[in-house]
Amino acid sequence: MLAAAGPVFARRGFDRATVREICGLAGVNVAAVAYYFGDKLGLYREVFRQIRQRCQNDVLDTSVIAGDPRLALYLQVRHLLSRVLARDDSGWESQLMMREMNQPTAVFDEMVQESIRPQFERLIETLSLLSPPATPLPVLERLVLSLVGQCLYYRIGAGVVKRLIPADRMASDFDIDSLSKHITAVTLAAAENGLVLEHHASLGRLADALTQAHSSDLKP
Amino acid sequence: MLAAAGPVFARRGFDRATVREICGLAGVNVAAVAYYFGDKLGLYREVFRQIRQRCQNDVLDTSVIAGDPRLALYLQVRHLLSRVLARDDSGWESQLMMREMNQPTAVFDEMVQESIRPQFERLIETLSLLSPPATPLPVLERLVLSLVGQCLYYRIGAGVVKRLIPADRMASDFDIDSLSKHITAVTLAAAENGLVLEHHASLGRLADALTQAHSSDLKP
DNA sequence: GAACGTTTTAAACGCTTGTTTAATTTCCGA
DNA sequence: TCGGAAATTAAACAAGCGTTTAAAACGTTC
Structure with missing residues (x-):
């Protein structure tokens, strides 16, 4: 699901990206974002936390x-x-x-x-x-x-x-x-x-x- | 009105900028954008046309x-x-x-x-x-x-x-x-x-x- | 001053958005 | 096998958006 959110946020931006597109791409229900990440911003923050972790291994x-x-x-x-x-x-x-x-x-x-x-x-x-x-x-x-x-x-x-x-x-x-x-x-x-x-x-x-x-x- | 639209489009971007904010800042009704420019995109294009004209005088x-x-x-x-x-x-x-x-x-x-x-x-x-x-x-x-x-x-x-x-x-x-x-x-x-x-x-x-x-x- | 085209107004419409709700399904240990 | 917690679902919700509408206000001309 995070894998689907990243490209969508990058392509559309935070506002234009819709949770429906992300969840549709990931094959899950729209309520999953609230269940696992609280809200849309929580998902956004989690995507960045993952990027930062990957960057630290890439120095x-x-x-x-x-x-x-x-x-x-x-x-x-x-x-x-x-x-x-x-x-x-x-x-x-x-x-x-x-x-x-x-x-x-x-x-x-x-x-x-x-x-x-x-x-x-x-x-x-x-x-x-x-x-x-x-x-x-x-x-x-x-x-x-x-x-x-x-x-x-x-x-x-x-x-x-x-x-x-x-x-x-x-x-x-x-x-x-x-x-x-x-x-x-x-x-x-x-x-x-x-x-x-x-x-x-x-x-x-x-x-x-x-x-x-x-x-x-x-x-x- | 174009003077009010420019900074709002620049600060918020095309999607995040609302016609209500622009018209509120310009002191006109929200229906003015449809009356004078057709729609929101028409206003956007007009802002850019004005910028281009100003740039040509600034060479x-x-x-x-x-x-x-x-x-x-x-x-x-x-x-x-x-x-x-x-x-x-x-x-x-x-x-x-x-x-x-x-x-x-x-x-x-x-x-x-x-x-x-x-x-x-x-x-x-x-x-x-x-x-x-x-x-x-x-x-x-x-x-x-x-x-x-x-x-x-x-x-x-x-x-x-x-x-x-x-x-x-x-x-x-x-x-x-x-x-x-x-x-x-x-x-x-x-x-x-x-x-x-x-x-x-x-x-x-x-x-x-x-x-x-x-x-x-x-x-x- | 009346008539008429132009401009402005407030309200509402239809649509999409993020988020929530309640019901359903899945999963797993007793 | 069964029961309850966890996870998933479809549907609905409230809010905000761009846009439209019909009426009111305005200004010009005769």
Whole structure:
């Protein structure tokens, strides 16, 4: 029954998903949700509790590759991306996560603290090894958020991407392999060169030009 | 009345938004929606038509800064970010756009063709000037999608970011100014150094290592 | 001021939703 | 075999939704 509820919640969202559809798919009576989970929200919370348990068994073991931070970064990107772009039976999990993101319920706080924050701090650690010494923490944080944003956009903006990129090139140039290599390369290029504008050689004049650009060009 | 419908649709979504709330907020009777727009969906479509008209007047004039592609990139990033992170009365527009993204209705296709695709191709053009000559088109496309993903994540993942970053540093290090500089710097570092893994000097060994890493580390 | 098309109003309709109820079936140990 | 707790069922309930209706109010024109 939980197996039937997950995909429906992911596809329809909490409100649009009806207990009748879930129970019809599971082959049980509609009263079962009240009998076993109290109400619809209880079923929803139970689905998330199950997801969280499954995520804890799915953590990437980065200790064995601690020697090469670049490889560690690549594997973390690929791990995140392959879960985001999963097309098989586990694809509804990430979709359900996305729904919680821009419509946070009470379930969301536990999700962030137990699953997202550890992954976030592990990425901070990896990138601190790849950045110049004494890189400020905000720079590393922004870099991690850039990385996560790039990965998640292929789920959130899937509708946009599908309409912008032809289907044939979609399969060849935007598969998990190409994308994880691309995002790793972008992040590496940014981290290893240092991101503070003033430190970036080719951006010296830009830092000066942008200050006067705000007032003149933004409000014509 | 359209002014009242926009924020409600953005905050609640199409299904959760009730015509009673919209009309109550606008101070009109619930029958007005049927009288003027046919039904609820007609009102929804009219809201989007108004957004599209407003967007066409809001295009960034890049012709005046065609001489400096780096500055053009920065302005385009800032333009997108400031619309995404808008907190004032126009904040509901981007939120409504995000809802259409992962729940596409019939309105979405017009939105992509009329607003998103031109902006996408303008970014492709700008980045082609900043990348090494003869950079393949898929590389440029992935780079643009990376850029857009980074920007949009601060709206979609706003709930995550708020829970991961302390509020005080949120205001100082993650404002529009800092973020647009950061994302511009990331994209520039990636574009100017070239992104094909084999061309990136420091990634030579990584390209070899990752092929054997898939089979051994991903499924332990 | 009367007549007429337009707009606004309050009330009700039909439908779907989550939830509950009471009756029925199933299961298992004494 | 039997009896009672547990589980399942069909039916009904109350509430909220979008939509419709018919009457009232409005404004314009002659």
